[in-house]
Amino acid sequence: MSKQKVLLLGATGETGGDILEGLLEDGSFEVACLVQPSSAQKPAVKKLETRNLKIVVGDLSGDVNDLATAITGYDTIISSISAPHQLAQLSLVDAAAKAGTVKRFVPCGFMTVCPPGGVMHLRDDKEVVYQRIWCHHLPYTIVDVGYWHQLSWFRVPSGRFDYAVLLERNEVYAGGDAKTLLTDKRDIGRFVARIIKDERTLNQKVFTYSDFISQNEIARMIEQKTGEKLELTHISEQDLLTTRANARAACEPEPRNMMVRLVRSQAEYNASKYIRRDNTPAMGKYLGYLDARELYPDFEPISFERFVDELVEGKGERPYEEMYAALKDMQGGEKAEGE
Numbered sequence: 353m354s355k356q357k358v359l360l361l362g363a364t365g366e367t368g369g370d371i372l373e374g375l376l377e378d379g380s381f382e383v384a385c386l387v388q389p390s391s392a393q394k395p396a397v398k399k400l401e402t403r404n405l406k407i408v409v410g411d412l413s414g415d416v417n418d419l420a421t422a423i424t425g426y427d428t429i430i431s432s433i434s435a436p437h438q439l440a441q442l443s444l445v446d447a448a449a450k451a452g453t454v455k456r457f458v459p460c461g462f463m464t465v466c467p468p469g470g471v472m473h474l475r476d477d478k479e480v481v482y483q484r485i486w487c488h489h490l491p492y493t494i495v496d497v498g499y500w501h502q503l504s505w506f507r508v509p510s511g512r513f514d515y516a517v518l519l520e521r522n523e524v525y526a527g528g529d530a531k532t533l534l535t536d537k538r539d540i541g542r543f544v545a546r547i548i549k550d551e552r553t554l555n556q557k558v559f560t561y562s563d564f565i566s567q568n569e570i571a572r573m574i575e576q577k578t579g580e581k582l583e584l585t586h587i588s589e590q591d592l593l594t595t596r597a598n599a600r601a602a603c604e605p606e607p608r609n610m611m612v613r614l615v616r617s618q619a620e621y622n623a624s625k626y627i628r629r630d631n632t633p634a635m636g637k638y639l640g641y642l643d644a645r646e647l648y649p650d651f652e653p654i655s656f657e658r659f660v661d662e663l664v665e666g667k668g669e670r671p672y673e674e675m676y677a678a679l680k681d682m683q684g685g686e687k688a689e690g691e
């Protein structure tokens with residue numbers, strides 16, 4: 353039987369990279385990677401080529417007919433484009449509709465469960481893309497994954513986990529007892545591989561999770577496994593709402609400024625997860641999602657506990673390693689200049 357032909361946008365990124373690994377591990381797909389012309393010579397793309405992956409160069413901001421020609425022949429298109437660039441997918445959706453060969457379009461979801469309509473600007477950007485898919489009557493599957501394990505743990509006072517830290521805050525929000533859906537990054541691609549082979553998920557939304565756990569449970573687990581007393585900053589519901597309001601106000605004069613958007617996204621994620629309690633299986637079902645754990649009861653996720661064990665063993669990995677190094681360099685430079 354011929355393999356399902358998948359075209360993946362974002363394979364050099366965090367989520368896209370995990371999706372790529374999951375698809376390759378599964379073995380039932382012929383995977384090609386869609387990259388923008390300005391990235392074609394990047395070392396990360398060259399690295400994909402050394403793995404014998406086909407590279408398709410296509411410009412999301414160019415002529416839609418050219419893009420349609422480039423993506424013709426693929427059964428499934430998966431997009432995992434960086435958060436600020438969601439609307440760039442509109443031309444990819446148009447091109448997929450023009451190509452006429454796409455049996456399933458998986459737009460860039462991969463975030464927490466939450467309703468559209470003003471809760472999170474990131475969700476609302478994604479919804480614009482979904483609406484374009486529905487407008488074309490394109491077959492689709494939307495996959496959301498909750499939040500990552502890799503962004504949901506706390507540092508310990510000894511600093512022994514710092515090798516894997518991205519966000520250096522140790523903040524607990526609104527009392528810390530809201531349970532949220534978390535997926536280990538490494539499970540994302542394994543879930544996606546199952547989802548795109550499954551007729552039941554066609555024209556559906558699916559949420560995945562490796563664990564469903566609160567910040568207080570995470571803190572207790574880390575204290576118990578390390579024997580260290582965590583130093584946590586407790587942020588009240590009111591303070592979180594104020595932070596969110598300030599972040600939204602800061603976005604108004606410059607809505608496409610990356611840093612301002614990032615701060616707003618963080619505040620909106622936190623309010624949605626910890627105050628509104630959107631990111632739960634019950635909310636997912638209310639919003640019409642299928643539950644990937646019910647669809648695939650034999651799936652063995654990486655539990656949060658296993659993730660913490662790996663951190664303890666020194667086997668954790670920092671996401672966005674390059675971005676983190678660049679930020680550290682910048683901070684180092686600023687410090688040196690200030691000295």
Ligand SMILES: NC(=O)c1ccc[n+]([C@@H]2O[C@H](COP(=O)([O-])OP(=O)(O)OC[C@H]3O[C@@H](n4cnc5c(N)ncnc54)[C@H](OP(=O)(O)O)[C@@H]3O)[C@@H](O)[C@H]2O)c1
Binds near residue numbers: 361363394461464503
């Ligand atoms: N659930 C969570 O906890 C969580 C955490 C982080 C992210 N996310 C979600 O995951 C999604 C992917 O984010 P990420 O942070 O994983 O991505 P990322 O690491 O920033 O990577 C983005 C990828 O998109 C490509 N790209 C960007 N603009 C493009 C364009 N115009 N045309 C073609 N390719 C383009 C990049 O390649 P080039 O740089 O070469 O263009 C890169 O391969 C986001 O939508 C975000 O909402 C979820």
